Amino acid sequence: MKYSEWNSLSDEERKNTNWHKHPHIRTATIFTIAFSLAVIIIILGISKNSTVHINRKPTxxxxxxxxxxxxxxxxxxxxxxxxxxxxxxxxxxxxxxxxxxxxxxxxxxxxxxxxxxxxxxxxxxxxxxxxxxxxxxxxxxxxx
The missing domain is CATH 3.10.450 (Nuclear Transport Factor 2; Chain: A,)
Known part of the structure; x- marks a missing residue:
């Protein structure tokens, strides 16, 4: 279903329509979750490396x-x-x-x-x- 068709539906028809029939909403949700997981993994990786003594000369x-x-x-x-x-x-x-x-x-x-x-x-x-x-x-x- 296209977005323009969604706007033309009555309130009753919108209630009866399952949200899975809206591919843009499902795609956006999947990408948002994937992006959030990637950011969390990157932040945890950076904080884990803070205790390693590499990339500098010893004092x-x-x-x-x-x-x-x-x-x-x-x-x-x-x-x-x-x-x-x-x-x-x-x-x-x-x-x-x-x-x-x-x-x-x-x-x-x-x-x-x-x-x-x-x-x-x-x-x-x-x-x-x-x-x-x-x-x-x-x-x-x-x-x-």
Whole structure:
């Protein structure tokens, strides 16, 4: 039924006519629902990505946290190690993504005393989530 024919119907005839016989109304409803679902999916996808650490270079603090993980891998008793809260020095080459982090850690020696050791880690960020080890290329680790 065309819209012009719908206008020519009496009130009684309009009541008796089922709305499914109006294809424009049904088509518009289907497209409205599909569009609404698409918008909801896009918004949920964007909000879900807000917690991922990609598409930016790591900060000095983030690189320090990853360097501590590389140092822990070299220690005999990493669970007893006490790291500094911040790095002593950190040199960052943003062009190549090379991070050179220096700090200290207190580790337990053979006699059970805590002694302070200086460590240096040189690593390169290779893209991806900075919090994952496979996003980094370890160049060198020195613990004195």
């Amino acid at each position: 000095k603090t983030e690189a320090y946290n990853m360097a501590r993980n590389f140092v822990k891998d070299r220690l005999k008793q990493p669970e007893k190690a006490v790291f500094a809260n911040t790095p002593e020095t950190s040199l960052i080459d943003t062009a190549t993504g090379v991070y050179n982090i220096t700090s200290w850690v207190k580790i337990e020696n053979g006699s059970g005393k805590m002694e302070k050791s200086v460590w240096e880690v040189k690593m390169q960020y290779t893209e991806g989530d900075w919090a994952e080890k496979n996003s980094w290329k370890l160049i060198s680790v020195n613990v004195n």
